[in-house]
Structures are given as C-alpha cells and as structure tokens.
Amino acid sequence: xxxxxxxxxxxxxxxxxxxxxxxxxxxxxxxxxxxxxxxxxxxxxxxxxxxxxxxxxxxxxxxxxxxxxxxxxxxxxxxxxxxxxxxxxxxxxxxxxxxxxxxxxxxxxxxxxxxxxxxxxxxxxxxxxxxxxxxxxxxxxxxxx
Amino acid sequence: xxxxxxxxxxxxxxxxxxxxxxxxxxxxxxxxxxxxxxxxxxxxxxxxxxxxxxxxxxxxxxxxxxxxxxxxxxxxxxxxxxxxxxxxxxxxxxxxxxxxxxxxxxxxxxxxxxxxxxxxxxxxxxxxxxxxxxxxxxxxxxxxx
DNA sequence: TCGATACTTTAGATTATATCTAATTTGAAA
DNA sequence: TTTCAAATTAGATATAATCTAAAGTATCGA
Ligand SMILES: [Mn+2]
Ligand SMILES: [Mn+2]
Ligand SMILES: [Zn+2]
Ligand SMILES: [Zn+2]
Numbered sequence: 001x002x003x004x005x006x007x008x009x010x011x012x013x014x015x016x017x018x019x020x021x022x023x024x025x026x027x028x029x030x031x032x033x034x035x036x037x038x039x040x041x042x043x044x045x046x047x048x049x050x051x052x053x054x055x056x057x058x059x060x061x062x063x064x065x066x067x068x069x070x071x072x073x074x075x076x077x078x079x080x081x082x083x084x085x086x087x088x089x090x091x092x093x094x095x096x097x098x099x100x101x102x103x104x105x106x107x108x109x110x111x112x113x114x115x116x117x118x119x120x121x122x123x124x125x126x127x128x129x130x131x132x133x134x135x136x137x138x139x140x141x142x143x144x145x
Numbered sequence: 146x147x148x149x150x151x152x153x154x155x156x157x158x159x160x161x162x163x164x165x166x167x168x169x170x171x172x173x174x175x176x177x178x179x180x181x182x183x184x185x186x187x188x189x190x191x192x193x194x195x196x197x198x199x200x201x202x203x204x205x206x207x208x209x210x211x212x213x214x215x216x217x218x219x220x221x222x223x224x225x226x227x228x229x230x231x232x233x234x235x236x237x238x239x240x241x242x243x244x245x246x247x248x249x250x251x252x253x254x255x256x257x258x259x260x261x262x263x264x265x266x267x268x269x270x271x272x273x274x275x276x277x278x279x280x281x282x283x284x285x286x287x288x289x290x
Numbered sequence: 291t292c293g294a295t296a297c298t299t300t301a302g303a304t305t306a307t308a309t310c311t312a313a314t315t316t317g318a319a320a
Numbered sequence: 321t322t323t324c325a326a327a328t329t330a331g332a333t334a335t336a337a338t339c340t341a342a343a344g345t346a347t348c349g350a
Contacts, residue, residue, distance in 0.1 A: 016297070016298075016345095016346075016347095018297090018298065018299085018345090018346090020298080020299070021298085036336090037336080037337080038335095038336080051299080051300090052299065052300045052301065052302095053300090053301090053337090054299075054300065054301080054302095054337095054338080054339085054340095055298080055299055055300070057336095057337065057338070058298080058299080058338095059298095071220045072220075073218040073219050073220055073237075073271065074218050075216045075218055075224065077307085077308075077335070077336070078335080078336060078337090079220065079336085079337090091260065091263060092218075094266060100263075102255070102259070102260065103259075105255070107252070107253075107270065108252075108253050110247070110250070110272070114247075114248075115236065115247065115272065115274075116277060117277035117280055117281070118236060118245075118272075118274055118275060118276055118277055118280060119274045119275040119280045120272055120273075120274040121239060121273050121274035121275075122272075122273050122274070123270060123271070123272055123273075124270070124271045124272075124273065125252065125268055125269070125270060125271075126218060126268070126269040126270075126271060127255070127260065127263075127265055127267075127268055127269075128265075128266050128267050128268075128269065129260075129263055129264045129265040129266035129267070130263060130264040130266075131263055132261055132262035132263050135262055135263060135264045136262065161316095161317080161318090161326070161327075163316085163317090163326090163327065163328085165327080165328070166327085181307090182307080182308080183306090183307080196328080196329090197328065197329045197330065197331095198308090198329090198330090199308095199309080199310085199328075199329065199330080199331095200327080200328055200329070202308065202309070203309095203327075203328080204327090222306070222307070222336085222337075223306080223307060223308090224307085224308090
C-alpha cells in the first residue's frame with residue numbers, strides 16, 4: 001500500500017490525513033506482526049513526525065472505528081493491532097504467544113437458524129498450537145534440563 | 146458440575162482443593178457469561194470464603210495452566226474467563242461486546258500443509274455480528290437522533 | 291484574506307488492570 | 321505432633337489505557 005493509497009483510504013473514511021495519523025497507518029500496513037500500542041509508539045517516534053502517546057491511542061481508536069484497522073482478539077496484557085489489508089485468519093502459538101497471519105479461506109458457516117436471532121457478519125478462525133519455531137524445539141523453554 | 150466433580154477435577158490436575166480455589170471454579174462452572182477477574186472477585190466475596198484479589202488472580206492463573214479454565218480471546222480491557230465444560234464456540238457482538246456461547250460443531254480444518262511447519266492443536270471459531278438484543282434495535286446507541 | 295469553527299495533538303494526571311512482595315496461614319504427609 | 325511446601329493475604333508496585341485542558345492546525349464561508 002503506497003502513500004497515496006493510505007491517504008485515500010483515510011480520507012474516504014472521513015478522517016483527515018494528518019502526519020501522525022498517516023504514520024500510524026503506514027507503520028501498520030508495513031507490518032505482518034501485530035504490534036501493541038507501545039510498539040507503534042516507539043516505531044513512529046524513531047522518525048518524524050513524533051507523536052504523543054495519547055495521539056497514538058486516539059488514532060488507533062479512530063482507525064478501528066473507521067474499519068481500517070482491527071484490534072486482534074488474543075489473550076495477554078496489551079491490545080494488538082492489525083491493518084485490515086487482505087482478509088486472513090490467525091495462528092496463535094501456545095508457547096511463545098506470537099500471532100501469525102494465515103491465508104484466508106471461507107469458513108463453512110453455521111446452518112441457518114443455528115445462531116438464533118443473532119445477525120452474523122463474519123466467521124473468524126483462530127488456529128492454536130505451536131508456531132514453526134516452537135515446533136522445531138524439543139524441550140519447553142521453562143524446562144531446567 | 147457438582148461439588149464432588151469440581152473437587153475431583155482440581156485434584157486430578159494436581160491442585161489442592163482449597164476453599165478459595167473451589168469458590169472460583171464453582172462460580173465459573175455456574176456461569177454462561179464470561180466474567181472478568183473483578184467480577185469473580187465480587188461474586189465469591191459475596192459468600193464465604195472470602196478471597197483476596199491476589200488469590201483470585203493466582204487461582205485463575207493456576208486453573209488456566211491446568212487446562213480447567215480458559216482465558217477468552219476477545220478485545221477489551223479486562224481478561225475474561227470461561228470454565229472449560231463442554232466445547233463451544235463464541236459469538237462476539239460488534240455493538241455491545243458481549244461474548245456468548247454457541248454450540249460446538251467441528252470446524253473444517255485447513256488442508257494439510259496449509260499451516261506449514263506449525264503444529265495445529267485446535268481450531269476455534271469466533272462469530273461476529275449483532276447479538277439478539279442488539280439486532281432487534283433499529284438505531285445505533287451513539288446516534289443522537 | 292480573515293475569522294469562526296471543528297478537528298487534532300500534546301504533556302501530564304488519572305484510572306483501570308494485573309502482578310509482585312514478604313509475612314502469615316493452612317493442610318497433608320511423615 | 322512436627323514439618324514443610326503450597327496457598328493466602330494486604331498492600332505496594334507495575335503496566336496499559338483513558339482523560340483533561342490547553343494549544344495547534346486545517347477548512348470553510350464571508
Ligand atoms: Mn493479522
Ligand atoms: Mn464460553
Ligand atoms: Zn511459538
Ligand atoms: Zn449486543
């Protein structure tokens with residue numbers, strides 16, 4: 001996603017393309033990891049323009065509301081964020097907690113009526129297990145052997 | 146799940162069945178909601194035995210480690226907990242954030258090789274949309290009309 | 291161009307959530 | 321009983337997120 005595309009996506013969501021907001025969005029689109037607010041804060045403040053902590057949080061809130069970014073559902077202390085580029089699922093490692101992207105495939109939704117009066121918008125899959133790195137190790141990290 | 150069953154499940158996980166630990170487990174098994182640590186704290190302290198905040202957190206940690214309780218993957222400030230009774234999926238409301246149980250059905254897992262070198266343990270399905278209550282309302286809550 | 295106005299950013303204070311510490315208490319086994 | 325690891329506790333501390341009030345900035349119409 002190039003600079004112009006980011007600018008357009010912000011403006012078509014009714015958000016001004018301020019330098020600080022752009023920086024958050026640009027950083028997120030360039031990441032396949034799932035950074036926390038603190039990590040985003042650090043990253044955008046390594047280059048101009050600098051942003052205050054409140055601005056990082058304000059912009060993340062605005063971007064999530066606008067549907068350009070999602071807050072990833074995962075356990076753990078700090079919220080993690082993800083630019084909504086191409087649809088994908090997530091793999092969460094039982095051991096190291098890393099959240100990795102997995103190519104999207106359409107999930108066989110529930111049978112009609114299964115969800116009662118609820119209105120379904122989407123089905124998201126979360127895979128759990130060991131990531132490639134953790135799979136290749138024999139011994140759990142906490143083991144003293 | 147009756148008292149004896151809870152006691153057995155704790156002990157077969159190598160955990161002492163202390164009054165405080167039992168109280169947390171008993172409360173969680175009786176809930177279809179997904180309470181936060183603060184809600185559990187409040188609930189168990191309405192009856193004896195009382196537990197300190199640290200004990201609630203200690204026991205939740207122990208129960209999650211033992212596999213008797215899971216921390217629910219959902220957005221939002223405080224972690225939510227769920228006794229692992231019968232398997233089920235979750236429906237998360239876009240609007241009010243409520244996490245509701247949905248009967249389990251087996252998810253068509255990814256094709257072999259899809260996940261590369263990762264080791265898959267389970268597929269969890271998260272449905273998103275509007276819960277029954279929010280579906281029946283016309284106007285979004287923030288609208289000023 | 292000018293002023294009005296709404297949007298945005300900011301530092302620091304505040305609140306909310308979770309963990310740590312060090313001193314007891316408890317309970318099962320010897 | 322005595323012993324000792326496990327568990328509990330109050331309060332301190334750490335971490336994450338939000339709030340506040342003041343100042344800065346873009347946009348619009350006159
Ligand atoms: Mn992702
Ligand atoms: Mn549940
Ligand atoms: Zn891993
Ligand atoms: Zn709802």
